[in-house]
Amino acid sequence: MAHPLHAYLALLDDLRVAGFHCHPIRDYFMAQRAGQGTATEPADSHTPCAYLRHDVDRMPARAVAMAEAEAERGIRSTYYFRCDARMRFPEAAMRRIADLGHETGFHYESLSRTRGDRAAAIERFARELAACRAIVPVTTVSPHGAPLAASSNMDFTASIAPESVNLLGDATDMDYSDMLYVTDTGGTFGSPHNLRDWPAGRCLTRPVPPARLMGWITLQTITQVTLSCHPERWPADYLSLLHASLRDAAANAAKKFLIASQSRIISAD
Numbered sequence: 597m598a599h600p601l602h603a604y605l606a607l608l609d610d611l612r613v614a615g616f617h618c619h620p621i622r623d624y625f626m627a628q629r630a631g632q633g634t635a636t637e638p639a640d641s642h643t644p645c646a647y648l649r650h651d652v653d654r655m656p657a658r659a660v661a662m663a664e665a666e667a668e669r670g671i672r673s674t675y676y677f678r679c680d681a682r683m684r685f686p687e688a689a690m691r692r693i694a695d696l697g698h699e700t701g702f703h704y705e706s707l708s709r710t711r712g713d714r715a716a717a718i719e720r721f722a723r724e725l726a727a728c729r730a731i732v733p734v735t736t737v738s739p740h741g742a743p744l745a746a747s748s749n750m751d752f753t754a755s756i757a758p759e760s761v762n763l764l765g766d767a768t769d770m771d772y773s774d775m776l777y778v779t780d781t782g783g784t785f786g787s788p789h790n791l792r793d794w795p796a797g798r799c800l801t802r803p804v805p806p807a808r809l810m811g812w813i814t815l816q817t818i819t820q821v822t823l824s825c826h827p828e829r830w831p832a833d834y835l836s837l838l839h840a841s842l843r844d845a846a847a848n849a850a851k852k853f854l855i856a857s858q859s860r861i862i863s864a865d
């Protein structure tokens with residue numbers, strides 16, 4: 597499933613009307629270092645805060661469209677970019693989004709690319725991160741879910757000290773004991789097809805349409821939210837919306853087939 601870009605922008609408007617201030621992910625880690633509030637709020641502020649994360653898996657042009665629409669509203673968020681197997685990034689989109697004032701980061705899949713070889717993955721991660729930094733500044737990173745790969749990237753950077761590679765942190769290392777994590781992984785918010793994108797802590801566990809998400813968040817009486825939206829799932833035109841929905845349906849069917857195959861293998865053991 598996918599949603600029109602205007603539905604995402606309406607959700608941002610809902611968040612702001614509800615009093616939430618929108619921030620890129622790096623602000624969370626800077627606040628952690630400072631040991632107080634958010635990096636841009638006073639220490640004793642209880643201002644509700646929404647951290648906006650975008651993993652750019654495919655179609656960087658849709659990330660640019662989303663980034664431009666956010667910037668028009670005076671909102672800055674974080675865009676994480678993947679590279680291909682030859683370490684090539686979507687450079688033009690990255691530079692444009694950085695120029696708009698958004699945070700740019702690296703969306704890694706080093707462990708799934710090295711098929712679980714952790715030592716090779718650490719070396720690969722360092723080279724890919726350097727290639728990303730040759731294009732745009734990077735102070736935070738996020739893992740690519742790679743739901744059909746045997747090795748999960750989700751806990752990869754736990755074995756790397758962020759300071760050793762000049763990083764503030766990994767987006768999966770945010771503390772969700774008092775923060776809500778909402779992602780469109782699997783096709784929509786709270787999708788049952790989300791296999792790996794579940795941090796420990798408070799998550800949305802049932803599907804909620806974008807127009808009703810703010811109402812649901814309000815019911816949680818929580819003042820910190822991380823909202824993760826993949827730009828490819830929020831196109832501006834309806835033909836692309838249909839295409840994105842069909843892509844998600846095919847991906848979810850593949851995940852179901854994989855799970856069914858694995859359970860047959862496990863029961864055969």
Ligand SMILES: [Zn+2]
Nearest residue numbers: 651653740741
């Ligand atoms: Zn991804």
